[in-house]
Structures are given as C-alpha cells and as structure tokens.
Amino acid sequence: MAALAPPVAAIRLAVRRALTGLPGGGPVLVACSGGADSLALAAATAFVAPRSGRRAGLVTVDHGLQAGSAGRAADVARWGVEAGLDPVEAVPVTVAGRPGGPEAAARDARYQALVDAARRHGAAALLVGHTRDDQAETVLLALARGAGPRGLAGMPPRRELDGVPLLRPLLDVTREQTRKACAALGLTVWEDPHNADPSYARARVRADVLPVLVGALGEGVLDNLARTARLVAADTAALDDLASAALAGARVGADGLAVAVLADLPGAVRTRVLHAWARELGAPPAALSHRHVAALDALVTDWxxxxxxxxxxxxxxxxxxxxLRPVD
Structure with missing residues (x-):
C-alpha cells in the first residue's frame, strides 16, 4: 500500500479534529468552489466524516460573475457526487444590487446561499476552506485598515452564522499543503481569476505584500501573523466576557446605562459595553464605527x-x- 502523502494526512487530521464532538446528527456541508483549498477540504471531509459516523455533503455557489461559471459549478457538483458526498448542490446567486463593494456583495450572497442550504438539509455545520495564508492576509488587511483587536483576531475557527455553526478546519494548514494534497489525490484544481485581480485588496496582498514580507523576514512570518490572530482572539474573548458582565451591571431601566458605573470601567471594557449597547439599540453593526463609539465614550469621560x-x-x-439614554 502506498504511503499517504503528508499534506493529505494533515488535512484529514484537521477535519477530524474539527468534527470531534460536533453536536447534532445532521450532515456537514463543505462549501467548495473547486479551488485547491476547498477541494482539498471536501476530499478530506468525504473520507473522514463517514468514518466518524456522519454524512458529508457539498455546496458550490455560482456567483454568475464570470463566463462559464454555471458550467464550473456543475463540474464541482459532479465531482462531489463521484466522491461520495451527499447531498450535493450547485446554487446560483445574484450579486448585483447588494450593498457594499463587489467582494462584500459576493461574500454576502455566498454565505446567505450556504446558510439556506444548511437549513434545507438540517446540517450540523458548514465547513469552509480558509487556510493559514488566508488568516495572515486577513490580519495584514485589518492592520492596514486600522482595525481594533476584533479585526486583528482574524477569522475564528468556529462561529455561528445566522444560527448555523461555521467551521474553518484548515486555519493551521498552508495553501501550499492544499495544493500538494490535490496533486497527490489527482484532483483538478480551478484557479479563480479574481484571486489574481489587482483591483481586489486581498489579491494585492497575496501577490505583492506577502511575498515581500516572506522575502524580508522569512517563511515564519506567516505563522507569526496567524499566531497573532489566535492570541488577540483569546484576549478579545476575555474582554468580551468582562464587558458582558459590566453591561448587565450598568443598566438603568429598560434602555439606559449609568454613567458612574461606566466611568469606573477600564477603557477597553467600557468601549465594548458601549458598542454592544449601541447594537442593542438598533445601530447596524456594519455601520457602527470606532468614531461612533468614541463619541459615546466622550459622553462618559469628556462630559x-x-x-x-x-x-x-x-x-x-x-x-x-x-x-445615557436614547432620545428622539
């Protein structure tokens, strides 16, 4: 018997760890574009999930943004059936008319389609193929945009997306490993032209910034950026817990906060309390910025x-x- 290629083994192990202890008896669904990352993840999940007593399926989303996209989605779905995945769906979405830039609009359409598919099939979780390289890019982009700790924490290995668990098993796996795994398994990888389109900030980071950093600081810079995300995420979670308790302690009536209680809080906790409270009041999360929270904080600390x-x-x-209270 031929030895299992190390990248294949690494990705299967990552999937096995992600599925361990996952509640619910429904299938897990892999979001697969046909690129190396998601294809390697789908292949590993097709192997691991049945051996863990769970069905595995595949969803591929056709954004309709490129010529031949419907055919590509059909090819990915066909491969999923051949790989033993079930259920398998190719889902078309409409990106035009959604808010935000093209990247944000496509992402919003894609995740909405994935959540809808998960609900249709009673899925226990959605699996997406973000790698260590994607995490490093995310941290760099957050740093360049002046994001706070929440942005620098990068992508979590698990989060709830409209009530559906979203898992990222490959955050400790490199993009090169997924390519080598696909090659070892004889899988044909689709190269998304958007990944090399310089009009997208992430594509520029991938093509221009990361190679310069690696050349200047060595390969370890990617691990270090990903590790930074993990460390900041742990600190952010702890601060969020403190803020949740502080918010409860500062409440006055149905919708107010006591200034005296807020003033005694450390700044990092107080601004989190104000951010969470503003969202409770109905401020749209995507529009609620550091500037808005700083203005609320000034009502407490610079009155x-x-x-x-x-x-x-x-x-x-x-x-x-x-x-502090909402007013007409």
Whole structure:
C-alpha cells in the first residue's frame, strides 16, 4: 500500500479534529468552489466524516460573475457526487444590487446561499476552506485598515452564522499543503481569476505584500501573523466576557446605562459595553464605527454639556441625570 502523502494526512487530521464532538446528527456541508483549498477540504471531509459516523455533503455557489461559471459549478457538483458526498448542490446567486463593494456583495450572497442550504438539509455545520495564508492576509488587511483587536483576531475557527455553526478546519494548514494534497489525490484544481485581480485588496496582498514580507523576514512570518490572530482572539474573548458582565451591571431601566458605573470601567471594557449597547439599540453593526463609539465614550469621560450623539440607524443618545439614554 502506498504511503499517504503528508499534506493529505494533515488535512484529514484537521477535519477530524474539527468534527470531534460536533453536536447534532445532521450532515456537514463543505462549501467548495473547486479551488485547491476547498477541494482539498471536501476530499478530506468525504473520507473522514463517514468514518466518524456522519454524512458529508457539498455546496458550490455560482456567483454568475464570470463566463462559464454555471458550467464550473456543475463540474464541482459532479465531482462531489463521484466522491461520495451527499447531498450535493450547485446554487446560483445574484450579486448585483447588494450593498457594499463587489467582494462584500459576493461574500454576502455566498454565505446567505450556504446558510439556506444548511437549513434545507438540517446540517450540523458548514465547513469552509480558509487556510493559514488566508488568516495572515486577513490580519495584514485589518492592520492596514486600522482595525481594533476584533479585526486583528482574524477569522475564528468556529462561529455561528445566522444560527448555523461555521467551521474553518484548515486555519493551521498552508495553501501550499492544499495544493500538494490535490496533486497527490489527482484532483483538478480551478484557479479563480479574481484571486489574481489587482483591483481586489486581498489579491494585492497575496501577490505583492506577502511575498515581500516572506522575502524580508522569512517563511515564519506567516505563522507569526496567524499566531497573532489566535492570541488577540483569546484576549478579545476575555474582554468580551468582562464587558458582558459590566453591561448587565450598568443598566438603568429598560434602555439606559449609568454613567458612574461606566466611568469606573477600564477603557477597553467600557468601549465594548458601549458598542454592544449601541447594537442593542438598533445601530447596524456594519455601520457602527470606532468614531461612533468614541463619541459615546466622550459622553462618559469628556462630559462638558454636549448634545446628543448620533448613531447609525437614525439613533441619538444623550446624557441626562447621570444616565445615557436614547432620545428622539
């Protein structure tokens, strides 16, 4: 018997770890574009899941943004059936007309389609093929955009997406490993032209920035960026727990916060409390920025009789009688 190629073994182990202890008896669905990362993940899941007593399926999303995209999606679905995955779906989506730039609109359409598929099939989880390289790119982009700790924490290995568990088993696996795994398994990889399109910031980071960093600082820079994300994520989770308890302790009535309680909190906890409270009031998360939270914080720490602070969603918050409250 031929020895199992190390990249194949590494990816199967990563999937096995991700599925261990996963609740629910439904299938796991792999989001597969046909690229090396998701194809290697789908192949590994097709092998590992049945041996763990669970069905594995595949969903491929046709964004309709490139000529021949429907045929590509059909090819990926056909491969999924041949690999023993079940259920298998190719789902067309409409990207045009969605808010945000083209990347954000496509991502929003894709994840909505994936969540809908997971619900149709009663899936226990969705699996996506983000790698260590993707994590490094995410950290660099967050740093360049001036993101806070939440952005620098990168992509979590597990999160809830509209109530559906989203797993990223390959965050400790390199992009090169997924390519080698596909080659070892004889899988034909689709190269997404968007990944090399310089009009996309992530493509520029991938093609230009990371190679320069690796050349100047060595291959270890990718591991270091990914490790930074893990460390910041752990700290962020701890601060979020403290903020959750602090928010409960600062409440006044149905919708107010006590300024005296807020003023005694460390700044990192207080701003998290204010951010969470603003979202409770109805501020759209995507529009709620550092500037808005800083303005709320000024009502606590730099009070000089200023008027109400405007928040996204048409909300206004004022300080009255030692309490922050939404006002008309």
């Amino acid at each position: 000089h009789g200023q008027g109400a602070t405007a928040l996204p969603g048409g909300l206004r918050v004022a300080r009255r009688d030692g309490t």
